Amino acid sequence: MSDLRRAFCEQFGLEHPVIQAPMIGPKPALAAAVSAAGGLGSIACAAMSPDQVRAEVAALRSRTDRPFNLNFFAHRRAAPDPGREAAWAARLAPFYAEYGLDPAVVAPGPERAPFDAGMAEIVAELRPPVVSFHFGLPDPDLLASVRETGCRILGCATTVAEARWLAARGVDAIIAQGVEAGGHRGLFLSEDLAGQIGTLALVPQVVDAVDMPVIAAGGIADARGSAASFALGAAAVQVGTAYLACDAAGLSAVHARALAEADDAATALTTVFTGRPARGIRNRAMRALGPIAPDAPAFPRAAVALQPVRAAAEARGSGDFTPLWAGQGAPLAKIRDAAELTRALAEGAARLR
Structure with missing residues (x-):
């Protein structure tokens, strides 16, 4: 493991520099399996009530005592x-x-609610090791309350400008989300889809622009993708679609079938x-x-x-x-066991060097 990845793992308490992307839908068993395997499992909280977040965290902690991430949306409510x-x-x-x-x-x-004072209280109560935000960051007072709990904070950037904006506000690491990624784009400074770029181009530019760990996301579904990301200077990778294909995700039958049948143009x-x-x-x-x-x-x-x-x-x-x-790497999602996938993304990448 490179010094960069080792430092990231030490900072976040991980064995492998692999993050399971937070996704609305998968069961808590998926995040628990990833965390137990030495990666960072994530729970998407934007569609949950505080009581539901509390229950999901309890379910995860009943399975493992390893670090995990709670993810929240930071959008502004539209009139x-x-x-x-x-x-x-x-x-x-x-x-x-x-x-x-x-x-x-x-x-x-189900509401997709932005992070608010109620959720800040839940973070203070549960004290997750890591909290991540999509669509920018919450208001400064709310962000400060998260920081006071001792949580590590991740922000998602889809452009270099967004990465610099996040860095200026003191996040601990930046997720560089290429346009290949499945689910919602994390864009927040501009709604111009034509300005969204791929992981291969985005990651090294973000690495050059900010002085903090960069996490590559988008189109990474096997060891080849993580090896390429590490070669570009990423300290870790965030993977979503490949984890959706794992049994622990508990996808609906229609989603699982579509994912299994997806090709490169799907x-x-x-x-x-x-x-x-x-x-x-x-x-x-x-x-x-x-x-x-x-x-x-x-x-x-x-x-x-x-x-x-x-x-x-x-x-x-x-x-x-x-x-x-689903992301563009869907046809590469072949491993059904979440722990095996976590190890393959990290250890397999090391063997490819």
């Missing part, structure tokens, strides 16, 4: 826009009719599911409504009106309206 939401509902009306649904009966979907960036750009496997919703839909309600309101159609389709065994998050 309600009834006209835009009504127009979006009209676009979805044919799908409601197809499934025999009443568009007047739409239950609120994914695209889309805004139809939440209102923010995210990479997922192409399906009917993306083809019919986007994949980029400028008229979609602001994040996360786009998901609310689509939820009944999604549920009806899933009840029939279809992923036509499901956000099937």
